[in-house]
Amino acid sequence: MNYTQAELLITRYLAILAFVCIAVFGLISCSEPQPTPLIINTDNCAYCQMTISDPKFGAELLTKKGKIYKFDAIECMAGFYAEASVVKHEDIHSMWVINLISPGSLINAQNAVFVHCDQIKSPMGGDFSAVPTENDFNRISTNYQCRRMTWDDIVQASK
Numbered sequence: 025m026n027y028t029q030a031e032l033l034i035t036r037y038l039a040i041l042a043f044v045c046i047a048v049f050g051l052i053s054c055s056e057p058q059p060t061p062l063i064i065n066t067d068n069c070a071y072c073q074m075t076i077s078d079p080k081f082g083a084e085l086l087t088k089k090g091k092i093y094k095f096d097a098i099e100c101m102a103g104f105y106a107e108a109s110v111v112k113h114e115d116i117h118s119m120w121v122i123n124l125i126s127p128g129s130l131i132n133a134q135n136a137v138f139v140h141c142d143q144i145k146s147p148m149g150g151d152f153s154a155v156p157t158e159n160d161f162n163r164i165s166t167n168y169q170c171r172r173m174t175w176d177d178i179v180q181a182s183k
Contacts, residue, residue: 057086059120059130062094070110071100072148079127081146081153084120087111098138099150102175102182121154124164137161138178141170152178 062084067076070093076082083101085093093111095101098121104110105119119133124144136154139161144153152173155161164170 057088057090057092057117059084059086059118060092061128061130062122064128067094069094069096069100071095071104074147078147080122080124080144082122083133084130085111086117086120087115088117089115090117097146097148097150098152098154098178099146099148099182102152102178106179106183124153124155125160131156133175138173138175139164139170140173140177141168143168144170150178150181152181 062076062079062082064079065075065077068074069076070085074096076094076096078096081097083095083098085095085101085104087093091111093101093104095104101119101121105113105116120130121133121136121138123129123131124139131154133154136156137158137160139153139155140151141153141164142151144151144164146152155164161170161172
């Protein structure tokens with residue numbers, strides 16, 4: 025069976041195209057999980073099932089497999105984390121919290137400065153929020169009576 029020049033070119037082109045598609049798919053599937061914006065008044069909290077309604081509060085937990093759990097308040101993510109019944113701690117890739125001073129934007133919880141302030145009411149009443157830096161916490165503390173919290177403090181308070 026003899027192939028024409030055109031048939032050989034088409035075969036090579038399809039082989040290269042298949043290789044490129046497999047390579048791109050492989051790169052996409054190996055990429056790090058990334059948080060997605062919370063969709064206010066649409067997304068529901070994975071812990072309490074309430075609709076996420078306040079852009080100043082909220083959080084996301086990402087698993088190593090890329091599944092995203094969304095929460096309407098930091099204390100809901102802390103309760104979900106504390107129970108560890110749906111997602112085991114070793115399966116967590118990262119946790120993200122809404123930046124109080126830039127509503128809607130997420131900051132990695134590992135780097136966040138957690139705030140407890142009775143005058144800044146969160147949807148679930150725990151009154152926890154997060155800011156990206158110690159300077160941001162100090163600025164908020166000049167206007168409100170706030171306490172700096174650790175993630176462990178919030179998990180304990182949410183049990």
